[in-house]
Amino acid sequence: MTETPQAPSANPQAFLLDLFRVAVQRAQxxxxxxxxxxxxxxxxxxxxxxxxxxxxxxxxxxxxxxxxxxxxxxxxxxxxxxxxxxxxxxxxxxxxxxxxxxxxxxxxxxxxxxxxxxxxxxxxxxxxxxxxxxxxxxxxxxxxxxxxxxxxxxxxxxxxxxxxxxxxxxxxxxxxxxxxxxxxxxxxxxxxxxxxxxxxxxxxxxxxxxxxxxxxxxxxxxxxxxxxxxxxxxxxxxxxxxxxxxxxxxxxxxxxxxxxxxxxxxTPRQSLEAAAAAARAAGIEAHILSDEIEGESREVGKVHAALARAVAQRGQPFARPCVILSGGETTVTIRPQQPGIPRGRGGRAGEFCLGLAQALQGQEGVWALAADTDGIDGVEDNAGARVAPDTFARAAAQGLRIGGYLDRNDAYGYFEALGDLVVTGPTNTNVNDFRAILVL
CATH class of the missing domain: 3.40.50.10180 (Glycerate kinase, MOFRL-like N-terminal domain)
Structure with missing residues (x-):
């Protein structure tokens, strides 16, 4: 079932969350x-x-x-x-x-x-x-x-x-x-x-x-x-x-x-295609990169950021406005715990968003959401997290240094402090990672 999301220009984050919901609904x-x-x-x-x-x-x-x-x-x-x-x-x-x-x-x-x-x-x-x-x-x-x-x-x-x-x-x-x-x-x-x-x-x-x-x-x-x-x-x-x-x-x-x-x-592909159809129904062109992306979550985030910046700054390889979708199953390698510093919290989706935010550096016109379609990112109570053009500025105002959060695999702590966790509760299905980047 394909639903038409909210207008992306009015509320980019609500639009991305609607796409996630469509993807999850397709997998029921x-x-x-x-x-x-x-x-x-x-x-x-x-x-x-x-x-x-x-x-x-x-x-x-x-x-x-x-x-x-x-x-x-x-x-x-x-x-x-x-x-x-x-x-x-x-x-x-x-x-x-x-x-x-x-x-x-x-x-x-x-x-x-x-x-x-x-x-x-x-x-x-x-x-x-x-x-x-x-x-x-x-x-x-x-x-x-x-x-x-x-x-x-x-x-x-x-x-x-x-x-x-x-x-x-x-x-x-x-x-x-x-x-x-x-x-x-x-x-x-x-x-x-x-x-x-x-x-x-x-x-x-x-x-x-x-x-x-x-x-x-x-x-x-x-x-x-x-x-x-x-x-x-x-x-x-x-x-x-x-x-x-x-x-x-x-x-x-x-x-x-x-x-x-x-x-x-x-399958993951079916859910991505459902989200793409919903985006197009809302007047936004959608591009599915792949449903088979693997690798370190933070590094995959950096690659997605490079693509989003190219679209935002040069209109290449996709014209704006558009949404870029991808899926797969990335991994998180847990770094050694530093003496006196609590071990971080978070999963693949959150760590992807950390890598993405670090590489975007507050790029104008780019919003993103990454979440696990089962509604649980790792072992926490969130499905994932979101990134906006003002993420870096809001973090700086609170004294949050993104590199430190990456060092201790603490995506949950970073995005919780910003109020940018995506919390849906269990969805009762599972077609793995869902990532959506909106470029306006």
């Missing part, structure tokens, strides 16, 4: 799930799932699945990410909550229960797997030789290392008893249909939530190389199992995937 599962649902099977229909959109995906399926057809199962989502239940909609799928991005005991228990629900399935049964971003942490079942505290430590180290999402999920798959295709293998001989919302660059289902129901082309050797690259220690028994290939995942062509289907029901 009720809008696109129906076209991908198979008919009810001869036997049972069991629903298994994990991810930040798990609650809304379960409700969408309950609304769309024939009321006279059996439906049951279990989905795990992030704490506080279960949307209000529509009046009159009966609950047929259990939804539980767990921690993200570092897994907890609730996620471990949910994964054990989900795996147990695969027992006794027959070829007459259907398994509908609802998978969305965040499922890697929420669906945690450590490999042999690894306990939950060890998994938490490794996950935290990966998050702070600056590793790309594909690298992190390669490790997660090989240190799990349920991810990397293992859930699909456990469902045999039932037919498995995976409905997924993409939060990864390139929309590769084997990376989304570490691909619990799809083949994995990566290897134990790949996982070991990533751990070594980022100097992340694992127990000796786990390292040995990786070295021997004992923790290998099911590969493409494995018979356990025969007859399975995977459908992408929402």
């Amino acid at each position: 599962p009720l809008h696109s799930m129906a076209a991908h649902l198979p008919p009810p099977p001869k036997g049972r229909t069991v629903v298994l799932g994990a991810g930040k959109a798990g609650g809304s995906m379960a409700q969408a399926l309950e609304a769309l699945w024939p009321q006279d057809a059996p439906l049951s199962g279990l989905v795990v989502t992030r704490y506080h990410h279960v949307p209000p239940r529509p009046e009159g909609l009966a609950q047929r799928i259990e939804v539980v909550e767990a921690a993200h991005p570092v897994p907890d005991a609730a996620g471990l228990q949910a994964a054990e229960r989900i795996l147990a629900l695969t027992q006794g399935l027959t070829e007459d049964d259907l398994v509908l797997c609802l998978i969305s971003g965040g499922g890697s942490a929420l669906l945690t079942l450590p490999a042999e030789g690894l306990d939950l505290p060890g998994k938490q430590r490794i996950n935290k180290a990966l998050l702070e290392s600056g590793a790309a999402i594909s690298e992190m999920n390669c490790v997660r798959k090989h240190l799990s008893r349920i991810k990397g295709g293992r859930l699909a293998a456990a469902c045999a001989p039932a037919k498995v249909v995976t409905l997924t919302i993409s939060d990864v660059p390139g929309d590769d289902p084997s990376i989304i939530a570490s691909g619990p129901t799809v083949p994995d082309a990566s290897t134990c050797a790949d996982a070991l190389a990533i751990l070594d690259r980022y100097r992340i220690e694992v127990p000796a028994a786990v390292r040995a199992a990786l070295q021997t290939g004992a923790l290998e995942t099911p590969k493409p062509g494995d018979a356990c995937f025969a007859g399975h289907e995977v459908h992408l029901i929402a």
Whole structure:
């Protein structure tokens, strides 16, 4: 559904926030799930799932699945990410909550229960797997030789290392008893249909939530190389199992995937295109750079700033007025904590805005918003932040030195002091980073 945002010249920041809302609305599962649902099977229909959109995906399926057809199962989502239940909609799928991005005991228990629900399935049964971003942490079942505290430590180290999402999920798959295709293998001989919302660059289902129901082309050797690259220690028994290939995942062509289907029901590109259409409806030309941008958040911010300055100052490569859109999944490498200085707060979107603001240097005619489409930037209560032509001046008036905030990864502190955090609450979906730069 495309809505016409407010006029950008009257309120640039409200216009950008409207574009973000349109992007999020496009990614809600009720809008696109129906076209991908198979008919009810001869036997049972069991629903298994994990991810930040798990609650809304379960409700969408309950609304769309024939009321006279059996439906049951279990989905795990992030704490506080279960949307209000529509009046009159009966609950047929259990939804539980767990921690993200570092897994907890609730996620471990949910994964054990989900795996147990695969027992006794027959070829007459259907398994509908609802998978969305965040499922890697929420669906945690450590490999042999690894306990939950060890998994938490490794996950935290990966998050702070600056590793790309594909690298992190390669490790997660090989240190799990349920991810990397293992859930699909456990469902045999039932037919498995995976409905997924993409939060990864390139929309590769084997990376989304570490691909619990799809083949994995990566290897134990790949996982070991990533751990070594980022100097992340694992127990000796786990390292040995990786070295021997004992923790290998099911590969493409494995018979356990025969007859399975995977459908992408929402993607970052679709959300960016919806935002672009809304901007054009408001009379502003829109340009989508890419939905697959990766790299250090602050550096990506600086590159976007260079483009915005060129448009503002020279009308190149785009004519003003316009909005520049991009998505993907950037990373934040946590800098060493300085003695006596509290560790900063913030996530990818906020750090992008810090890098952008630093490089824009108060450029006239440029406004920006960056936010995570799940409504949570990292582990804070904001979705992201915004930048305006007067950001630098207002910060200077308060004595805020942007370099210091970058040094301690404290985007939250900087933009909170300016009143420029974007706070939406959980959106119950997740198609990753959303960035919009308006040049008037």
